[in-house]
Every structure is written in structure tokens, then in C-alpha cells.
Amino acid sequence: MKMKAAVLGATGMVGQRFVKMLSENDWFDIECIAASKRTAGTRYGDNDLGFEYPDDILDMTIAETSKNILKEYDIDIAFSALPADVAGQVEAELAEKIAVSTNSAAHRMDADVPLLIPEVNPEHLGLIDLQRKKGWNGCLVTNPNCSTIMLVMTLKPLMDAFGIKDVKVATMQAVSGAGFTGVSSMAILDNVIPYIGKEEQKMEREPKKLLGSFSNDAVSFATFGMTALCTRVPVIDGHTESVFIELERDATEEEFTEALRSFRGIPQDRNLPSAPKRPIELRDIPQPRMHRDLGNGMSVTAGRIVKVAPRTFKYVTMGHNTIRGAVGASILNAELLKELEYL
Numbered sequence: 001m002k003m004k005a006a007v008l009g010a011t012g013m014v015g016q017r018f019v020k021m022l023s024e025n026d027w028f029d030i031e032c033i034a035a036s037k038r039t040a041g042t043r044y045g046d047n048d049l050g051f052e053y054p055d056d057i058l059d060m061t062i063a064e065t066s067k068n069i070l071k072e073y074d075i076d077i078a079f080s081a082l083p084a085d086v087a088g089q090v091e092a093e094l095a096e097k098i099a100v101s102t103n104s105a106a107h108r109m110d111a112d113v114p115l116l117i118p119e120v121n122p123e124h125l126g127l128i129d130l131q132r133k134k135g136w137n138g139c140l141v142t143n144p145n146c147s148t149i150m151l152v153m154t155l156k157p158l159m160d161a162f163g164i165k166d167v168k169v170a171t172m173q174a175v176s177g178a179g180f181t182g183v184s185s186m187a188i189l190d191n192v193i194p195y196i197g198k199e200e201q202k203m204e205r206e207p208k209k210l211l212g213s214f215s216n217d218a219v220s221f222a223t224f225g226m227t228a229l230c231t232r233v234p235v236i237d238g239h240t241e242s243v244f245i246e247l248e249r250d251a252t253e254e255e256f257t258e259a260l261r262s263f264r265g266i267p268q269d270r271n272l273p274s275a276p277k278r279p280i281e282l283r284d285i286p287q288p289r290m291h292r293d294l295g296n297g298m299s300v301t302a303g304r305i306v307k308v309a310p311r312t313f314k315y316v317t318m319g320h321n322t323i324r325g326a327v328g329a330s331i332l333n334a335e336l337l338k339e340l341e342y343l
């Protein structure tokens, strides 16, 4: 039987894609579309939308986001695309009763909340036992920041094969990452902006939780060096990242490339609906326009791999920021919750 879903923040950049992807997903049915007071009460189809939707979705009335949606709608899981300052309270309130799979940063670093990439750290779902111990009947899982996902998908196989000492990354991030009303065209066209508020801090701390080890109901953070410099560029979708990595153990370019090529995880083993066949696609020159839709937007593309010194490599990684970096990531997290019977 299909799970009944709510989408919170359904009128925004990420929320609209949630509604689109969930309306095409065999495991979930959309029961409730919610946003702010500003649009609550309006017909979804009368808002400024960037996708085509079936009529039954367009005709839904937007609810106001609050825990009260549970009184009006029968919901198994809420997908959240709320701004972080709004998400904190309402996501925790909903998680007392139902599952919440969120994109928002509000709970990412909480000690009892899994920050999850299903191919990377499915064992961190063990943190849900802590949530149940504090009385929640539901649960809360988060996906990382959009640029962190593209990076960590490639760091995981490298860490397993060779160990990681230090990572430096410079990002070139798409405008869709800033939200529907995010960056003005006058600011970004014919320009590059080498600053994105709070992004570098997220990129520097989230990989250490994601790649940390889980035991005794806690995650011990990974200890490699991690430095990020984040830049906004005039690309619509697709974050590209230049990575400089120092490994613990030496490798040849062939061994390095093979570690990325052969990377697989539980979503591939269990054939989850949103899982790409190959989590990492290799291309000589990864580019957003050419490669962001590989694996239906769920594959990360890596390339330009060069060994520059013993144990030291440079490479490029790129992925679709609102699919693998946001909505697809959150839906894959929910599919894993269901597969492992947390839902």
C-alpha cells in the first residue's frame, strides 16, 4: 500500500520539485500540500509554479504548515522543504507522531538525528532508537546540504579504500540552490559571487558527521581536515566542485578511479525506486548541462582525476542540486526508512 505524504514548503523551489517527484513515485501518495500563511487557502495551481502537474494536484488547497495538519489529514510521512528558522519547531512536533524526511538544516547536527545519504551511512539510522526512547512514535531524518552530498558521495569510497587526511574544495553552485526568489538576475548574470552565506560552515562540518562511525547510540565524527570555499555561478541547476584531497595511503590514478567507479550501496542492492544504478558516473569533463540528469538526477558525476603528488589528487564532482542535493535525496532517505521498516 502507498504511504500517505505531506509536502511542507510546497510552493518553494525545493517543495515544488517534491510535489513533482512524489506525484510520480510508486511508494507515496500526496495527501497534503502545505506552505506559509501567505499562500495557505489558495489552490496549488494558482501559485507561480515551475513544473506541470496532474489536475488533482493542481486542484489541492494549500494548508498552513503546523502540527495541526495531523488533525485534518491522515499522513504517514512529511517531506519538508521549509526554511531552517521555521523548520526546527514544526518538524520536531510532527516527528512525535509521524516520520519526517527533511531538507532543512535545522536538525542536521542534532546528536539523535541521522544526517543521511543512503549509500554512505545507512547504519546511522540506529539513532532513531534514541528518538523512540524520548517518546517519539515517528522519526526525523535529514539529508545534508546540497553541495555536501556531491562531495561526500565521492569521499566515501575514497575513505574506505585509502583513508582521508585532508580535503579542500571550491564549489561553483547553481542559482536554484538559493531558492525561488533567491539571487536577483542583476546580481548573477555576467557574474560570479564567491560568497554564499553559512554554506562553507555546513560543508566543513557535515562531511565529518556523515563519514563518522556509529556505535553505542552515537556518531563519532571523522577527523580529516576539511576546508571549503563556496561560489555562486550563473548555472540554473547543478553544483560543480573542484576537490583537492590528501589520502592516508597512496594509490595510482587507476586505483583511485576504480574506487569511485565501483561504489555501490544499500539503495542499489535493494533496488530502491529512486536509486541510480551507478551512484557515481565517471566522465572526462563533468559539466552541469551535460551530466546533471544522469541517473534521473540521482547520480553524481566525477572526472578530471589527476594525481599531483604522492597520496594527493585533484578531481571534479558535479550533481543536480535540487534532485540528488535535495528532493531526490530526501525521497531516497524515506524509501530506505520504509525498506528497513522504520516506517
Ligand SMILES: NC(=O)c1ccc[n+]([C@@H]2O[C@H](COP(=O)([O-])OP(=O)(O)OC[C@H]3O[C@@H](n4cnc5c(N)ncnc54)[C@H](OP(=O)(O)O)[C@@H]3O)[C@@H](O)[C@H]2O)c1
Pocket: 008, 009, 010, 011, 012, 013, 014, 015, 034, 035, 036, 037, 038, 039, 040, 065, 081, 082, 083, 084, 086, 103, 104, 105, 144, 145, 146, 176, 177, 178, 179, 180, 181, 321, 322, 325, 326
Ligand atoms: N534550493 C536548493 O537547492 C536546496 C538544496 C538543499 C536544501 N535546501 C533547503 O530546503 C529549504 C527550502 O529551500 P527553497 O530553496 O525551496 O526555499 P524557497 O524557494 O524560498 O521556499 C520556501 C518555502 O517555505 C515556505 N515558507 C516560508 N516561510 C514559511 C513559514 N513561516 N511557515 C511555513 N512555510 C513557510 C514558503 O511558502 P510560501 O510560498 O507560502 O511563502 C515556500 O513554500 C531550505 O531550508 C533550504 O536551505 C535547498
